[in-house]
Amino acid sequence: MTESTQRLTDIIAAARGGQPVDLLVRDVRLVNVLSGEIHPANIAVKDGVVIGFEEYEAGMVVEAGGRFCVPGLIDGHIHIESSLLTPPRFAELAARHGTAAVICDPHEIANVMGGAGIEYMLAASEGLPLSVFVMMPSCVPATCMESAGAALTDADVLDFLSRYPQRILGLAEMMNYPGVLSGHDGALAKLAAAGDRVIDGHAPLLTGRDLNAYLLAGPASDHETTTVAEAREKLRKGMHLFIREGSQEHNMLELIGVLNDFNSQQTSFVSDDRLVNDLLGRGHVDDILRRAMAAGLPPLRVVQMATINSARYFRLQRRGAVAPGYRADFVLLDDLETFAIADCYLRGRRVADSDFTSAAPIPASAVRVAKLTADVLRVPVEAGHLRVIGLIPGQIITEHLLYEARVEDGSAVADPGRDLAKLAVFERHRATGRVGLGFVSGLGLARGALAGTVAHDSHNLI
């Protein structure tokens, strides 16, 4: 008898009642995303896997008292770095909100640290109770005009995919859609390197024949859709629609208008970016579900869109549902419509009793800035107009403005009276001393200055 058949023999014996199971959660109302019903059940668990819904002798029994039970939630697209947390701290916080798995794109850290950043994200999330799957960043740098900290090629894509077949599911959002459409060799080579793996898309407003071309090149999902008309075309053409509801972008209320009784299996909820304060306050995917049910979607559909639909899209076997053979990730709820979480289980263990530590060392600082003098901030002009970036509150797009320059000692300077601030970008990856200067309007900065190295996508010091 081999190891595989021995494992089968053991699990068959347990399922037939020949050995006690580890855990029995008795008397739940199971939100069953497979049969599309809510039905009474017990949840028997052994070795982190659901055994069945029957009565079993168990090492530990939890009386659920008729509470609702939903599968652990899945976030189909998130950049963990943008939460400002390390993977284990992110995982612990998300798990308390019912999240069982995330599919993350380490695009930000890869643009700073390259392959070493991806290795860190993998190492720091290895073996955590919450499963962190990775999509291989496709756009490092984001465009050829950026001063990023690294450049990854199709050879890197092949290398990572072959070394982490279980953890890296495919190629992350191909945001360089102009490059794809124009046949840019590097972009196409990365798509080809992904082969038959899942390839995520990123194609805001792409339509018609150009959308066809993009799809034929491989990308199969989109999370940048903002209108029902755009969503409808993308669904018709076979894209999996990630309905994004994150810290900055809120597309859910609009996009649920595209759902009908026959297409929700092609859709999932994702957060894309979720800041630590939102995770602490409103929650994670649970917050999206709450809002979606408040907007009138049926709870069963909403739960499917946050569990089995993403598992299927990413070809994750035996995840995203509570059924025999599935990983024992589930959430007990005091109330379904408000998604009032009573307790969370991952691999059949309470999240509150689970270990979220990681031995992976946090990388050393990657900020390397050349020695600066005030002189580099000078914008020498005589007089005339300045090109100014005009911020639009709550939007990611900006305006192109022209302002009369305020000149002091032969240099253009900030003018808080007109809400005109000076902007400087310092290259921070290789201490080259390169500086970009400009002006911005709309910050409301009366005095002082702001600086940070969280600056998409290359994260230079700004």
Added chain:
Amino acid sequence: MTESTQRLTDIIAAARGGQPVDLLVRDVRLVNVLSGEIHPANIAVKDGVVIGFEEYEAGMVVEAGGRFCVPGLIDGHIHIESSLLTPPRFAELAARHGTAAVICDPHEIANVMGGAGIEYMLAASEGLPLSVFVMMPSCVPATCMESAGAALTDADVLDFLSRYPQRILGLAEMMNYPGVLSGHDGALAKLAAAGDRVIDGHAPLLTGRDLNAYLLAGPASDHETTTVAEAREKLRKGMHLFIREGSQEHNMLELIGVLNDFNSQQTSFVSDDRLVNDLLGRGHVDDILRRAMAAGLPPLRVVQMATINSARYFRLQRRGAVAPGYRADFVLLDDLETFAIADCYLRGRRVADSDFTSAAPIPASAVRVAKLTADVLRVPVEAGHLRVIGLIPGQIITEHLLYEARVEDGSAVADPGRDLAKLAVFERHRATGRVGLGFVSGLGLARGALAGTVAHDSHNLI
């Protein structure tokens, strides 16, 4: 530029309108199984793949005049041998009825010819316009009490799966569920050999903890379900429900009672066995769709259950729908509710103009019967009772009866007056001369005899 990126460059150019496409079917009403709508579209095709729904310059234009267009149909479980046709003849006939792909289990021919039979089915269906995918037979012989023509082990399963990764999708119906539950080593070894591949189940009436055990061992679908209660438990526990409507078994009208707005993605239509006369007369999967719509199911759901749902279950990428990047398999209909077929296309070519020939040689006869004398048919008795197989019209199960023997010259003989016939099974694989004798009631055989070698599952001469 590599071959892969060149291929991408070409398809992107075609999609953007830079080169003419091969075929444009203009003005269809597309039954879109992805967006869950029926919408107007053109179908542009190049190199056998759908390019888009827009207007394109094309080598050939077909005016569809507003006809309905549905994706080519998929039969998720069929034994082609039981049609009594060779694979190319079966494929040609099924294709005319709108079938684009079948997932077949060569269980019957494997029980006669072993691996050589499977090789023949693969060779004879290789490259046909209709795609024939194979599931590796799991039960050769069906049970250890059979005199089959071959025995296949887990080593054979591994061998075939590794040699045909594109054509053999997984392990076929594990009908030896008693063997699985009792931990029979050979059955478990075959399940283990299938690894993460799709494993089809076969578990009539299995329920409760035993069903849990069976599922945990790997099988993920069932086509033997006959009641709504049985279907509901299997769906709840995560099985994909194949709703069978074949030449002998008719489960559709009963089982559609389990469907609701949230679970049909877990279900598909299959035929299991479809005789040549039914294929010629009523059709294939199209016949099931007609009946399902007549029973009141919405056309969109019915079409999903015969296309994308099976493609997803078997993890077939870019099949089962009409969308950019999908194989150009589709059917034009004069009427949707009656599924009145106007024309069928496979790989973007009319079925009527497609080549269904195969160069694979048909295997030599595998019937090897020892020389027989009338003497072997004697059932020597003095007097007393006979055990008799009692047929029940229209059912697969039989009764155990006791009849007073009619004795002539010291032997029990047939007695047409009481509808009592003698039954003989001659081993036909190795000419061993082994004969099994018995009596059967309910045939209505007044005189003469019947013989055949189509006798499930070992196909001895009966």
